[in-house]
Amino acid sequence: MSPASQAEDAARAYSEWQQAVAGVLAKSRRVDAAELGPEPQKLLDTTTYDGVTVSPLYTGRDELPEAPLPGEFPFVRGADGNRDVNSGWLVNAQFGRGVADAAEVNRTILDSLENGVSALWLSLGGENLPTDALDAALAGVLLDLAPLTLDAGSETAAAAQKLFALLDARAAAGDGVADRADVRVGLGAAPLTDGFSGAAGVELADAVALAEVAAARAETVRALTVDGTVFHNAGASDAEELGAAIAAGVEYLRALTNAGLPISAALGQLEFRLAATDDQFQTIAKFRAGRQVWARVAQVCGASEFGGAVQHAVTSAAMMAQRDPWVNMLRTTLAAFGAGVGGADSVTVLPFDVALPAGAAGVSKSFSARIARNTQLLLLEESHLGRVLDPSAGSWYVEDLTDSIAAKVWEFFQQIETVGGYSAALGSGVIGDRIGATKAARDSDIAHRKTAVTGVNEFPNLAEAPLPTEAIETGATVARYAAAFETLRDRSDAFLAANGERPQVFLAPLGPVSEHNGRSTFAANLLASGGIEALNPGPLDATDGSIAPAAKESGARIAVLCGTDKRYAEQGAAAVTALREAGIEQVLLAGPEKIFADVEGAGRPDGFLTARIDAVAALTALLDAIDGDNK
Structure with a gap:
């Protein structure tokens, strides 16, 4: 096969891959593939804090000239070409x-x-x-x-x-x-x-x-x-x-x-x-x-x-x-x-x-x-x-x-x-100033849980023992990524020491587990990242009167409603009203605000918990409210 034919085949294969990418993205975004432009794969690009674009796929089209061997200028492959490979670094x-x-x-x-x-x-x-x-x-x-x-x-x-x-x-x-x-x-x-x-x-x-x-x-x-x-x-x-x-x-x-x-x-x-x-x-x-x-x-x-x-x-x-x-x-x-x-x-x-x-x-x-x-x-x-x-x-x-x-x-x-x-x-x-701006951007990504810190803002272990109260920083000049969430966890530890239990929020799961589990798990994980325990009574229904007794029994003053969009449309407003009548002072919804766009009055939640909210700010407000209830 001639070089020209090989180039044509490569170009055709790349075009077919682009079409496949467009098809998948169009389906997930619920748009027509033609709306994604001639290079749909660029929608999958990510950008680092340095402004470097990382593509979803690299091919021979991205090939660069081979760098000199290790030990040779410009030393990109290593400063020492004679390093003992039996011992390594x-x-x-x-x-x-x-x-x-x-x-x-x-x-x-x-x-x-x-x-x-x-x-x-x-x-x-x-x-x-x-x-x-x-x-x-x-x-x-x-x-x-x-x-x-x-x-x-x-x-x-x-x-x-x-x-x-x-x-x-x-x-x-x-x-x-x-x-x-x-x-x-x-x-x-x-x-x-x-x-x-x-x-x-x-x-x-x-x-x-x-x-x-x-x-x-x-x-x-x-x-x-x-x-x-x-x-x-x-x-x-x-x-x-x-x-x-x-x-x-x-x-x-x-x-x-x-x-x-x-x-x-x-x-x-x-x-x-x-x-x-x-x-x-x-x-x-x-x-x-x-x-x-x-x-x-x-x-x-x-x-x-x-x-x-x-x-x-x-x-x-x-x-x-x-x-x-x-x-x-x-x-x-x-x-x-x-x-x-x-x-x-x-x-x-x-x-x-x-x-x-x-x-x-x-x-x-x-x-x-x-x-x-x-x-x-x-x-x-x-x-x-x-x-x-x-x-x-x-x-x-x-x-x-x-x-x-x-x-x-x-x-x-x-x-x-x-x-x-x-x-x-x-x-x-x-x-x-330059470093400070980058730190602020990273802190925002972590707070919004765009960047995951495992065990901290994702998959936290609320059951782990409280930390000692003495100074626990590695040093004043170390801006640890987990610090904001761990400050919330420190507040939770102090609350536990003073009250014998963690700060608590009542979960109100609507419908069967198959419906509410996704958002119930999301809400519990989010709350735990701030040291707040989620009290989950199991499936509830706004039509059978089960919400109010469960909410009263929990003793919580804040509740998070969890369910599917369809269930919210059917029972959401009634569930919010039932929670308020049970003495809940603040009702939050696990889901976007658009679901309740047409709801006003007692049936409208006080706030909405979504995947990209500022979790640090939201959890801080919840802890402030819970602390206020216990003073």
């Missing part, structure tokens, strides 16, 4: 956070290394491990086998000096490391991104001075961490996180080269820390796009070969929920999968109960850490995800998504550069 874990006992930290580190951890992230200073205890905490740790990154905040300079002294002492004692460059450490200085989050850190000048010392050492030492997670935790989209991080990285490069470091050495002083979410394809494309854009920065600087961004992925703290925290295990598994497949050099999985105070989930800290560690080990050692570098390469969808995200990243980066660079954009509000 580095399994990173946090140590020392909230633990001041060096012996305990050392025991935990050694146990973790024996059980699969291959990189260390050590917190020092403040309430964490004291900086002076660094030597004891690292006793027996071979830093040529397990790379180390410090997180010491304002004590970074002191911690770095302590670490350098330790490395020098080990070298002098003959630690057996043939090539000192095999010892890989990161000092974790992050003055620019600390400036966004408000965390205590070192000054930029001190960080640059550390980088100058680090660049001169025989070991592989990176002084600076571009911590993109601070933008993500504030509500940033993927492109916004990357764009702000790239801008911060460029500002670091300017400071380092102004201090006299050559551009190759300056590029070698940076590593990126980025968030990985449970949207696996977005995460895969995000890490690929991040390398692509940073490679372009290096190219503009005249050092293309040094543009392979070192990436440390951390599962998103913002996506972690306090309610039904076991679901967090699924979220972090997807996030680790996306980051690993996307080419991150190291991955840290946060414990599933990280958003809760210690012990609130009823498990030990060691259990949570083991689950986090084993999440990665299962992906690496049983699913063998590290065996192939960039396994998503060639996917029409992933390649298109990577390019689209990269374009949005570059666009945001240019916007930041236009106002004078990272610090100027931070001061003028360009970065904060």
Whole structure:
């Protein structure tokens, strides 16, 4: 078959698929297929918070030129083409956070290394491990086998000096490391991104001075961490996180080269820390796009070969929920999968109960850490995800998504550069305002349940035990997706403690189960997401006098009527009237308002519960009303 015939066949097949799509959509929307236009499939497009369009289907029509191999510019397929496929990415874990006992930290580190951890992230200073205890905490740790990154905040300079002294002492004692460059450490200085989050850190000048010392050492030492997670935790989209991080990285490069470091050495002083979410394809494309854009920065600087961004992925703290925290295990598994497949050099999985105070989930800290560690080990050692570098390469969808995200990243980066660079954009509000707008859009989607947070605004478990009343946030700078609904659940817990029962609403199901079950289930699920218990007496009928006794027996002051549109037309107004006569003060309807468009007076509901209402606002109003009834 000639190429022309193949093209004709492909075009005909695509046209037939479009017609099939139009037929299905026309049926579901109850319109004529001709009304859907020449490209009906575009009605199935979705748009990300970055404005990237995701199509329902990708074909050879979306094919892009093949990217160079891993380890080659622009590094979209990976910065290291020689990564050991038998070990895959580095399994990173946090140590020392909230633990001041060096012996305990050392025991935990050694146990973790024996059980699969291959990189260390050590917190020092403040309430964490004291900086002076660094030597004891690292006793027996071979830093040529397990790379180390410090997180010491304002004590970074002191911690770095302590670490350098330790490395020098080990070298002098003959630690057996043939090539000192095999010892890989990161000092974790992050003055620019600390400036966004408000965390205590070192000054930029001190960080640059550390980088100058680090660049001169025989070991592989990176002084600076571009911590993109601070933008993500504030509500940033993927492109916004990357764009702000790239801008911060460029500002670091300017400071380092102004201090006299050559551009190759300056590029070698940076590593990126980025968030990985449970949207696996977005995460895969995000890490690929991040390398692509940073490679372009290096190219503009005249050092293309040094543009392979070192990436440390951390599962998103913002996506972690306090309610039904076991679901967090699924979220972090997807996030680790996306980051690993996307080419991150190291991955840290946060414990599933990280958003809760210690012990609130009823498990030990060691259990949570083991689950986090084993999440990665299962992906690496049983699913063998590290065996192939960039396994998503060639996917029409992933390649298109990577390019689209990269374009949005570059666009945001240019916007930041236009106002004078990272610090100027931070001061003028360009970065904060942009991220704030995205956060508001996401919060609205979650509140309207357009975006599902399993166990929180969908499929909540109202029977789970109340949470402790002490502070339960992961940090003031983490805008958790579940926070608004969990505030409602906290109110429910307080109500339970004061009254011995949850806030309650009476369900009035009209007709047999086959008729009302859909809307009864919807209403109960919606109410439970706000901590409100639905009292369901079973099928009721407005014509037999069963509604009023059931409503009175419940003791509730608010009711939700549930049934089919047909049943509403037949009995809806009578049912609403019966509920009011039984003492119900507020009657809501599970369904759209148009059903009662012609009904006025006592037979008209006070409100309507539909799939896309602002659930946070509606549930807040219900809790306010119930609280008022009990005061």
